[in-house]
Amino acid sequence: MQTAEAAVRHDVSFDEGKAKAFAGQMLGTINGAAVALMASIGHRTGLFDHLARHSPATSAALAAVAGLNERYVREWLAVMTTARIVDYTPADRSYTLPPEHAAFLTRDGAMKNLAVIAQFVAVVGALEDEVVDRFRHGGGLCYHHYDRFHEVMAEASHQSIVKPFVDQVLPIVPGLRQRLEDGIDVVDLGCGAGRAVLMLAQRFPRSRFVGLDLCADAFSETQQEAARIGVGNLVFRQQDLAAVDRLGAFDLVLAFDAVHDQKSPLDVLRKARQALRRDGLMLMVEFGGSSRLEQNLTHPIGSFLYMMSVMHCMPVSLGQGGEALGTMWGVELAETMLRDAGFGEVQVSRLPHDPFNAYFVAR
Numbered sequence: 468m469q470t471a472e473a474a475v476r477h478d479v480s481f482d483e484g485k486a487k488a489f490a491g492q493m494l495g496t497i498n499g500a501a502v503a504l505m506a507s508i509g510h511r512t513g514l515f516d517h518l519a520r521h522s523p524a525t526s527a528a529l530a531a532v533a534g535l536n537e538r539y540v541r542e543w544l545a546v547m548t549t550a551r552i553v554d555y556t557p558a559d560r561s562y563t564l565p566p567e568h569a570a571f572l573t574r575d576g577a578m579k580n581l582a583v584i585a586q587f588v589a590v591v592g593a594l595e596d597e598v599v600d601r602f603r604h605g606g607g608l609c610y611h612h613y614d615r616f617h618e619v620m621a622e623a624s625h626q627s628i629v630k631p632f633v634d635q636v637l638p639i640v641p642g643l644r645q646r647l648e649d650g651i652d653v654v655d656l657g658c659g660a661g662r663a664v665l666m667l668a669q670r671f672p673r674s675r676f677v678g679l680d681l682c683a684d685a686f687s688e689t690q691q692e693a694a695r696i697g698v699g700n701l702v703f704r705q706q707d708l709a710a711v712d713r714l715g716a717f718d719l720v721l722a723f724d725a726v727h728d729q730k731s732p733l734d735v736l737r738k739a740r741q742a743l744r745r746d747g748l749m750l751m752v753e754f755g756g757s758s759r760l761e762q763n764l765t766h767p768i769g770s771f772l773y774m775m776s777v778m779h780c781m782p783v784s785l786g787q788g789g790e791a792l793g794t795m796w797g798v799e800l801a802e803t804m805l806r807d808a809g810f811g812e813v814q815v816s817r818l819p820h821d822p823f824n825a826y827f828v829a830r
């Protein structure tokens with residue numbers, strides 16, 4: 468770091484006020500990272516859910532209802548209190564999670580549960596040694612290096628894609644809901660845990676669904692669940708999209724947050740285009756940032772998304788010998804690539820329930 472003395476030595480102007488403000492910014496950043504890690508634990512242990520239901524509660528009462536160790540719970544509550552997430556009353560040593568905060572931190576909250584997203588910090592943070600090594604020597608990583616990635620991804624996409632899909636996403640394409648009711652063939656590329664296709668297969672029993680993913684372990688639980696509850700219009704297949712020549716014939720191709728991770732995104736989009744029947748369409752969901760870094764300076768979670776790119780999206784593409792477009796390849800490049808892949812019509816929508824994603828409808 469450039470010290471004030473060093474700046475003077477090198478005859479560089481040094482703005483003390485700017486330096487002080489930056490130190491404050493960095494300390495806030497470190498605090499924020501600490502809170503994100505603890506929010507992840509608060510979600511996994513159910514502490515936010517229990518505190519929302521039992522506020523105000525002492526650490527002992529909270530630990531008892533959550534079935535957790537009191538000492539750990541008390542220290543976690545200290546993090547949450549200093550972060551102003553939880554209110555503390557010293558008189559009776561009780562803690563309260565205000566309803567306005569609970570709305571964003573609990574499983575039954577009215578809003579998106581941001582603690583679900585916080586889990587990614589811990590999931591990818593565990594790979595720091597490997598990523599530092601890749602900075603030095605290049606190369607990539609595989610999905611199996613990431614403990615809990617598919618699980619957390621499924622929780623995150625349940626909130627932004629699966630739950631709102633029928634009522635808020637389908638209306639982007641007039642008539643699509645009716646076609647699904649009548650019966651069409653649908654494939655989900657890079658389906659991950661496959662919760663979206665399971666929901667759709669149940670909701671639209673006359674349509675037929677295929678979930679494709681490189682990692683069979685990502686969808687194996689959902690596959691078993693589908694078999695157990697007798698969902699007969701859904702199949703899952705382990706498939707490397709880079710290795711297949713043709714995908715088959717479909718009326719609707721879905722790809723949720725999966726194209727930028729591919730070895731060759733353009734190749735996958737071409738295959739998607741070739742797989743479409745007459746009147747078929749592709750619905751692709753990707754992060755809605757810009758392809759230009761300078762346009763992302765005011766993005767509310769720009770740093771988080773670029774961090775996910777460094778720690779996960781880039782390495783898993785490089786691990787396949789891929790292009791590593793990165794999480795923030797951006798709407799401009801995505802649109803161009805869809806056209807290069809042969810789609811003549813590309814429509815980009817933003818939906819109020821999901822401000823960070825862009826929804827591409829391509830025909």
Ligand SMILES: C[S@@+](CC[C@H](N)C(=O)[O-])C[C@H]1O[C@@H](n2cnc3c(N)ncnc32)[C@H](O)[C@@H]1O
Nearest residue numbers: 620624657658659680681682707708709723725
């Ligand atoms: C970010 S996850 C999204 C998963 C899911 N669509 C969702 O929204 O929860 C990307 C998915 O793409 C899959 N994937 C990456 N490369 C692939 C490839 N070459 N062939 C098939 N699937 C691939 C990964 O296994 C992973 O499940």
